[in-house]
Amino acid sequence: xxxxxxxxxxxxxxxxxxxxxxxxxxxxxxxxxxxxxxxxxxxxxxxxxxxxxxxxxxxxxxxxxxxxxxxxxxxxxxxxxxxxxxxxxxxxxxxxxxxxxxxxxxxxxxxxxxxxxxxxxxxxxxxxxxxxxxxxxxxxxxxxxxxxxxxxxxxxxxxxxxxxxxxxxxxxxxxxxxxxxxxxxxxxxxxxxxxxxxxxxxxxxxxxxxxxxxxxxxxxxxxxxxxxxxxxxxxxxxxxxxxxxxxxxxxxxxxxxxxxxxxxxxxxxxxxxxxxxxxxxxxxxxxxxxxxxxxxxxxxxxxxxxxxxxxxxxxxxxxxxxxxxxxx
Amino acid sequence: xxxxxxxxxxxxxxxxxxxxxxxxxxxxxxxxxxxxxxxxxxxxxxxxxxxxxxxxxxxxxxxxxxxxxxxxxxxxxxxxxxxxxxxxxxxxxxxxxxxxxxxxxxxxxxxxxxxxxxxxxxxxxxxxxxxxxxxxxxxxxxxxxxxxxxxxxxxxxxxxxxxxxxxxxxxxxxxxxxxxxxxxxxxxxxxxxxxxxxxxxxxxxxxxxxxxxxxxxxxxxxxxxxxxxxxxxxxxxxxxxxxxxxxxxxxxxxxxxxxxxxxxxxxxxxxxxxxxxxxxxxxxxxxxxxxxxxxxxxxxxxxxxxxxxxxxxxxxxxxxxxxxxxxxxxxxxxxxxxxxxxxxxxxxxxxxxxxxxxxxxxxxxxxxxxxxxxxxxxxxxxxxxxxxxxxxxxxxxxxxxxxxxxxxxxxxxxxxxxxxxxxxxxxxxxxxxxxxxxxxxxxxxxxxxxxxxxxxxxxxxxxxxxxxxxxxxxxxxxxxxxxxxxxxxxxxxxxxxxxxxxxxxxxxxxxxxxxxxxxxxxxxxxxxxxxxxxxxxxxxxxxxxxxxxxxxxxxxxxxxxxxxxxxxxxxxxxxxxxxxxxxxxxxxxxxxxx
Numbered sequence: 001x002x003x004x005x006x007x008x009x010x011x012x013x014x015x016x017x018x019x020x021x022x023x024x025x026x027x028x029x030x031x032x033x034x035x036x037x038x039x040x041x042x043x044x045x046x047x048x049x050x051x052x053x054x055x056x057x058x059x060x061x062x063x064x065x066x067x068x069x070x071x072x073x074x075x076x077x078x079x080x081x082x083x084x085x086x087x088x089x090x091x092x093x094x095x096x097x098x099x100x101x102x103x104x105x106x107x108x109x110x111x112x113x114x115x116x117x118x119x120x121x122x123x124x125x126x127x128x129x130x131x132x133x134x135x136x137x138x139x140x141x142x143x144x145x146x147x148x149x150x151x152x153x154x155x156x157x158x159x160x161x162x163x164x165x166x167x168x169x170x171x172x173x174x175x176x177x178x179x180x181x182x183x184x185x186x187x188x189x190x191x192x193x194x195x196x197x198x199x200x201x202x203x204x205x206x207x208x209x210x211x212x213x214x215x216x217x218x219x220x221x222x223x224x225x226x227x228x229x230x231x232x233x234x235x236x237x238x239x240x241x242x243x244x245x246x247x248x249x250x251x252x253x254x255x256x257x258x259x260x261x262x263x264x265x266x267x268x269x270x271x272x273x274x275x276x277x278x279x280x281x282x283x284x285x286x287x288x289x290x291x292x293x294x295x296x297x298x299x300x301x302x303x304x305x306x307x308x309x310x311x312x313x314x315x316x317x318x319x320x321x322x323x324x325x326x327x328x
Numbered sequence: 329x330x331x332x333x334x335x336x337x338x339x340x341x342x343x344x345x346x347x348x349x350x351x352x353x354x355x356x357x358x359x360x361x362x363x364x365x366x367x368x369x370x371x372x373x374x375x376x377x378x379x380x381x382x383x384x385x386x387x388x389x390x391x392x393x394x395x396x397x398x399x400x401x402x403x404x405x406x407x408x409x410x411x412x413x414x415x416x417x418x419x420x421x422x423x424x425x426x427x428x429x430x431x432x433x434x435x436x437x438x439x440x441x442x443x444x445x446x447x448x449x450x451x452x453x454x455x456x457x458x459x460x461x462x463x464x465x466x467x468x469x470x471x472x473x474x475x476x477x478x479x480x481x482x483x484x485x486x487x488x489x490x491x492x493x494x495x496x497x498x499x500x501x502x503x504x505x506x507x508x509x510x511x512x513x514x515x516x517x518x519x520x521x522x523x524x525x526x527x528x529x530x531x532x533x534x535x536x537x538x539x540x541x542x543x544x545x546x547x548x549x550x551x552x553x554x555x556x557x558x559x560x561x562x563x564x565x566x567x568x569x570x571x572x573x574x575x576x577x578x579x580x581x582x583x584x585x586x587x588x589x590x591x592x593x594x595x596x597x598x599x600x601x602x603x604x605x606x607x608x609x610x611x612x613x614x615x616x617x618x619x620x621x622x623x624x625x626x627x628x629x630x631x632x633x634x635x636x637x638x639x640x641x642x643x644x645x646x647x648x649x650x651x652x653x654x655x656x657x658x659x660x661x662x663x664x665x666x667x668x669x670x671x672x673x674x675x676x677x678x679x680x681x682x683x684x685x686x687x688x689x690x691x692x693x694x695x696x697x698x699x700x701x702x703x704x705x706x707x708x709x710x711x712x713x714x715x716x717x718x719x720x721x722x723x724x725x726x727x728x729x730x731x732x733x734x735x736x737x738x739x740x741x742x743x744x745x746x747x748x749x750x751x752x753x754x755x756x757x758x759x760x761x762x763x764x765x766x767x768x769x770x771x772x773x774x775x776x777x778x779x780x781x782x783x784x785x786x787x788x789x790x791x792x793x794x795x796x797x798x799x800x801x802x803x804x805x806x807x808x809x810x811x812x813x814x815x816x817x818x819x820x821x822x823x824x825x826x827x828x829x830x831x832x833x834x835x836x837x838x839x840x841x842x843x844x845x846x847x848x849x850x851x852x853x854x855x856x857x858x859x860x861x862x863x864x865x866x867x868x869x870x871x872x873x874x875x876x877x878x879x880x881x882x883x884x885x886x887x888x889x890x891x892x893x894x895x896x897x898x899x900x901x902x903x904x905x906x907x908x909x910x911x912x913x914x915x916x917x918x919x920x921x922x
Binding site (some may be wrong): 004008009012013046054061063064095105124125126127128129131132138142143145146149153154157158161193196198199201203205206207209210211213214217218221222244245247248251252254255256257258259260261262263275276278279280283287301 | 381391447465542563637665666667668669670671672673674675676679680684686687688690691692694695698699702738739740742743746748749750752753756760763764767782785789790791792793794796797798800801803804809812813816
């Protein structure tokens, strides 16, 4: 702790300072390259692996099984509907999930009892579901509509609160970066895109902006204090604010990521709950990327957008001139 | 303030405020607890939030309205569909079914357990409204009208006319729909043995449009033999209720239902009324049949040729409205298709809940460890705040389950776990601000007040964005997303309440304890460790300056001079007096006891 506290002290006074704003070209390059990679991953990898909610079909989930042998499922389905393409996955260490194309009601019942017999469980342990092909698309349509409305409202609220639309713009650009990267990692992990994953993405929207607002509020505070006789340029004031909130950013990132990581590794891999796994992967990546991007992308973009404003650039020139005069 | 119970010696303002806030928090918790307790004792509330199907097990069917290009379905129509589906499910004896609308065009049916195929078929079939002439009617013989739910065991002999040895085809071919020749001995036998309680369960009250139908009315008090369909529900273009007027256009003060048929319906209805008007007794009646049950069987008092009949009788405003709605929407303007059907076994549900709870507890534990590591004993305040937030969230969810029909889904559980991190961030923002103020050389109570002012603004702005996302998602999204958004939104609000009414007051109180105010090494607010400029006795060391980032350090220095000015005005702590007595607040107005 003492190290991080000491680090925080030095950051606060400016004894130590990471030049987030000044080295923006480096951060921009990293951001653009990683975004290109994120877009390339699903393109090269053949697109996202859409879940049954998007494809449509029938699904059987068997719990409390004695064995997780996957051939049993194929055989059981073949008994009822020969030649059916079956996707079998194991869930945790005593669950099996079987997905097929859409089956009729009678077939569904027969497959369920065949599976129960094959895995030595009662039919109560076989959950069946059927999803029309439009369900996932439907939930996504709604989600996208929600997203657009939310982004518009959030941009307005931020522009009003900070009294500059440039902060809103910087936050939105950062958000786009976060979403693209998260989607890329999701595609890389090869997880199925389910409605739960969509929920995860929507939460990242909230988190990414939330984190940006916290840091921007400090920037607002610091830059508002800049007067005509200020001794630091606009970019330096922004940079100090980011440095002063850096310990907060680290702590928040860790604290937000810990429970999500717990869901991902415990809830999903060890215990086997798909919904939790899909949400938490999207969230974990989103939290890490969201925390990183606020510091490395949002703040530099904001400084970049503002420092060419007439008033600010004039004041910065005066500040620098005064500083040089003092040195001489 | 009457609420505060200050001790003998006068306390400084922040401490008073702190107690006041804490008392408010107690009032809120007590209020929520009392409301829930009242609900549990006197109503249907429960101490635990109700679980959604994915955690509890059961079947969820999502029906989507089938809309053509440019068509839309109104909220009214959707609600009508919900009530029709509810009637159907109630009729099949399934209890605790929940039917709700979702989004603009979906109906969600949630059933406990695994329903049988007949129930599923009933839910998934679209409503059918038809007009049939009455051939014969009688009071229903069944005594136990209300026990529909017990009629699970079918008796196929009674319902299957084909199995009866009696003559099942009319010996004389009927000439029209009102012809009594439709009533064959087999049909009459079926009618005699017909039990209204069974009718829905057996699917017995279904007949092809060109065949007679034996059924009951919707209250199971009368049973009917009806002729073939004369007019189909699709031919109704409108139905309204209104006060009946006499020939002079003066209101008679009774309610009636006005139907408007389309062209085909007008012709067909004119033919029916012409025939029925000439007949007597039961044959003078026509039956309006919704999903196989007679919802109304008015007598024919006139030949209606303009396609605008009025049904009058012993209607109230409500019952006439209900019938008008049934006529208008009974044959739903759009069909419904099954979008998804999900059956979750109870074991799978409880497994998922257990995974979520374990993951949540482990996550909470990790947050505690990290907080203690980072903030030492201040981490305990984080933990206590999270516990208070947890208690509030639990109570609110239990209340919402009772009043709003909220059900906690797996996505909701994920929302709650995620909220741990988001909530803890409020405390982190606040603690870091306090540390910043300490670094500026303020005393702890002063730093708490000044840090709070800045932190609160940041917290409100950032939580506002979170709340906005939750609200937008809740309003616009459907399905799981809604449950997630709701839990997230609730936790954001509770987060703000907790940080205002618990975390801040706790720090105000702790700031006045020797342990924290003296900056014990384990307090997490040790000014030495924080590199505070304040060195006691209003002495401040010069801020460190380095060449690198000189502008930034000058900026910091400039801020320090402000802090110096403020601090110098209030901090007069002589080494021999306990700080909590002399140091009260950095605000220009000094505490009373200093």
